[in-house]
Amino acid sequence: MLYSSELIKGTLKTIILKLLKENKRMYGYEITQTVKELTNGKIQLTEGALYPSLHALEAEGIVTTETEYIGKRVRKYYTLSAAGKTHTKEKINELVDFMETMRFLLDIKPA
Amino acid sequence: MLYSSELIKGTLKTIILKLLKENKRMYGYEITQTVKELTNGKIQLTEGALYPSLHALEAEGIVTTETEYIGKRVRKYYTLSAAGKTHTKEKINELVDFMETMRFLLDIKPA
DNA sequence: TCAAATATATAATATTCTTATGTATATTTG
DNA sequence: CAAATATACATAAGAATATTATATATTTGA
Numbered sequence: 235m236l237y238s239s240e241l242i243k244g245t246l247k248t249i250i251l252k253l254l255k256e257n258k259r260m261y262g263y264e265i266t267q268t269v270k271e272l273t274n275g276k277i278q279l280t281e282g283a284l285y286p287s288l289h290a291l292e293a294e295g296i297v298t299t300e301t302e303y304i305g306k307r308v309r310k311y312y313t314l315s316a317a318g319k320t321h322t323k324e325k326i327n328e329l330v331d332f333m334e335t336m337r338f339l340l341d342i343k344p345a
Numbered sequence: 346m347l348y349s350s351e352l353i354k355g356t357l358k359t360i361i362l363k364l365l366k367e368n369k370r371m372y373g374y375e376i377t378q379t380v381k382e383l384t385n386g387k388i389q390l391t392e393g394a395l396y397p398s399l400h401a402l403e404a405e406g407i408v409t410t411e412t413e414y415i416g417k418r419v420r421k422y423y424t425l426s427a428a429g430k431t432h433t434k435e436k437i438n439e440l441v442d443f444m445e446t447m448r449f450l451l452d453i454k455p456a
Numbered sequence: 457t458c459a460a461a462t463a464t465a466t467a468a469t470a471t472t473c474t475t476a477t478g479t480a481t482a483t484t485t486g
Numbered sequence: 487c488a489a490a491t492a493t494a495c496a497t498a499a500g501a502a503t504a505t506t507a508t509a510t511a512t513t514t515g516a
Contacts, residue, residue, distance in 0.1 A: 240472090241443050243504070244355035249450060256453055263463050272453070273446050283504055285465060290503095307463065307512050326451060332352050333444050335384050339360060340437060342367055342383070351503090354473065374494050394473055396496060401472095418481050418494060 237276055246279070246287055248329050251314070251322040254297065259311045262288060288312060296321050348387055357390070357398055359440050362425070362433040365408065370422045373399060399423060407432050 253268060254260055260268070266279045291297045296318035300311045314322060364379060365371055371379070377390045402408045407429035411422045425433060 235439075235442075237439065237443050237446075239504070240355045240358075241440070242355070243472095244351040244353070245447060246504095247351075249447075252451060252453070261463080262465095267462095269450075272450060276442075276446055280505070281463090281465075282467095282506070286503075289465095304463095305512075309463070328346075328348065329352070329447070330451065331346075331387075332348050333447065335348075335387055336356060336360075336440070336444065339380075339383060340363060340441065342363070350473070354503095357473095372494080373496095374492095378493095391474075392494090392496075393475070393498095397472075400496090415494095416481075420494070 235276060236278065242277060242279075242283075245329065246283060247291065248325045249277075250284075250287060250291070251296070251318070251325055254312060254314045255319070255322050255326075259300075259313050261309045261311050291318075346387060347389065353388060353390075353394075356440065357394060358402065359436045360388075361395075361398060361402070362407070362429070362436055365423060365425050366430070366433050366437075370411075370424050372420045372422050402429075 249269060250265060253265055257268075262281070262284055266281075266284060269277050269279055288297070292299055292312070295315055297312045298315050300313070302309050302311060360380060361376060364376055368379075373392070373395055377392075377395060380388050380390055399408070403410055403423070406426055408423045409426050411424070413420050413422060
């Protein structure tokens, strides 16, 4: 089962940030594969969603990039900036809090 | 603290459906107020997001509507259809599953 | 050798929300 | 009793973001 895209939309950036926090340095394709593996295929990030998000994070100064060549193939690594580390903590805390609220909402029993 | 709008986007319809499941019959304004109360003001649905969503649910046959007059003021009640009840269960299950996956992702510890 | 996997990127389109606006009635407070 | 606030629905213009498709190129394995 794949999750509906609306669900992923709201959490996409937080997922990216969390992975960068744990792995220090990652490239786009690696992020899609890691998310796919960690979620047993339930979350499959598409390029059309991932790259614009990564570029936005870069423009906001949340991540910095380095380009490397693996043979002749280009690879762009993303790393959290100092500001990005702070931002990441905030986003993760917000998501944890949000999930607690949602859990409460979904737990409400019929009268 | 208010949650960022992206987070709410993904779960808006599921929240509406869950409330309709528990309360049988609700009108738009009532939904905004109930969500606000249940979340201690952390989720504040705007009309611009709520009404288009409700109209979409109606167009999809997930909810049916009845209009009533309270004095001279109009009030539009929304109720889950039979198909809507099934759909609601699916959406709730999906969200619960998704939150478990997110919890797992967020729990990953540094190596 | 050729298909699949690896790897990044963008453009056109679609979707959906934000913000603002509009309409109208009802209630509370100074 | 006037003004402010709350109730109640709705839509439109613009913004933001994702989907889908496309483009390019290398590497690996059957």
